[in-house]
Amino acid sequence: MIKKYRREPMPPLLRQGIDYSYVLIGALFVALAFNLFLLPNEIASGGVAGVSTITKALFDWEPSMVQWAMNIPLFFAGVWILGKNFGAKTLVALQFCRCLFI
Numbered sequence: 001m002i003k004k005y006r007r008e009p010m011p012p013l014l015r016q017g018i019d020y021s022y023v024l025i026g027a028l029f030v031a032l033a034f035n036l037f038l039l040p041n042e043i044a045s046g047g048v049a050g051v052s053t054i055t056k057a058l059f060d061w062e063p064s065m066v067q068w069a070m071n072i073p074l075f076f077a078g079v080w081i082l083g084k085n086f087g088a089k090t091l092v093a094l095q096f097c098r099c100l101f102i
């Protein structure tokens with residue numbers, strides 16, 4: 001009875017493609033929100049984005065450079081703790097966000 005309600009697992013390549021598409025959609029939303037809403041209105045959110053907004057307001061530093069400088073050690077800590085799969089998805093998201101910041 002229970003067996004007929006179970007779904008068959010997706011092929012790994014399809015599952016990975018869906019995961020990466022979710023990562024890209026999320027990165028798009030983050031980049032658009034930061035560039036169109038947070039930064040122009042000088043709203044300091046939490047985390048790295050908030051610190052880059054504050055440094056832009058105080059020292060006129062480029063927010064993308066501040067975010068890169070702060071994300072590098074966080075990236076290596078995440079790869080060390082969470083593994084290579086996390087690192088690959090994070091690199092894809094960071095590259096995609098970087099393209100949208102320019």
